[in-house]
Amino acid sequence: MIDHAGFRWAFLLMAVFPLVCWWWVRKATELPRVEPPAGAKPTRAWDLWREPMFRRLLLVNWFLSSCWDVHTFVVPVLGHERGLSASVIGTILGSFAVAAALVRVVLPMLAARIHEWALITGAMVATALIYTVYPLMHTAVPMALCSILLGVALGCVQPMVMSMLHQITPHHRHGEAVGMRMMTINASSVAMPMLFGAFGAMVGVSAVFWTVAVAVGLGSRLAVGLRKP
Numbered sequence: 001m002i003d004h005a006g007f008r009w010a011f012l013l014m015a016v017f018p019l020v021c022w023w024w025v026r027k028a029t030e031l032p033r034v035e036p037p038a039g040a041k042p043t044r045a046w047d048l049w050r051e052p053m054f055r056r057l058l059l060v061n062w063f064l065s066s067c068w069d070v071h072t073f074v075v076p077v078l079g080h081e082r083g084l085s086a087s088v089i090g091t092i093l094g095s096f097a098v099a100a101a102l103v104r105v106v107l108p109m110l111a112a113r114i115h116e117w118a119l120i121t122g123a124m125v126a127t128a129l130i131y132t133v134y135p136l137m138h139t140a141v142p143m144a145l146c147s148i149l150l151g152v153a154l155g156c157v158q159p160m161v162m163s164m165l166h167q168i169t170p171h172h173r174h175g176e177a178v179g180m181r182m183m184t185i186n187a188s189s190v191a192m193p194m195l196f197g198a199f200g201a202m203v204g205v206s207a208v209f210w211t212v213a214v215a216v217g218l219g220s221r222l223a224v225g226l227r228k229p
Helices: 007-025 045-050 052-081 086-111 116-136 140-168 171-203 205-224
Strands: none
Touching (some): 045 052, 045 171, 052 086, 086 140, 116 205, 140 171
């Protein structure tokens, strides 16, 4: 759309998507509220941060959400630097999204054979390796291949994080736990692109990829700590 009609028509097309989503969800109904056990002490959502496993899981989730933000924000910059058109850059980003969606189709079979913590750890190590080689790709096809592999790795993670989140929090506090997770993700989505942009302007786009690769690789040790005793 950008290549053939310009940015205005691309933004107009994006404006249609929220209306389509509203049409689909307008008849959705909420589940009844789960009441706490009788005699339970009053709690606040911030109390969840006192649980070590909860903090560890959200930190791992933040690492991987930042990887998602890096790909969405920095790949267009890298593609422009490589002289790729908007259509080609969009295809690279689209291949990531398609891979992340398709891997979730087979995820139940993987989850039946592999523990959540092991799958998350493997995804973090794979993400670190992919981000290491991503800046070394100078044409569209190798970049799209990296994008697909990254989509497979990161696409596995969010459902596993949600599964563990529901396991480590009481049933009547699932809503608070999910809300805390969304808060950290949204805060990351606001802060990290600004940080990536400033850092990339100083040291180059490739250094952003390599910095994230090191951070996620080191952070994989946190995922190992999610293993239940």
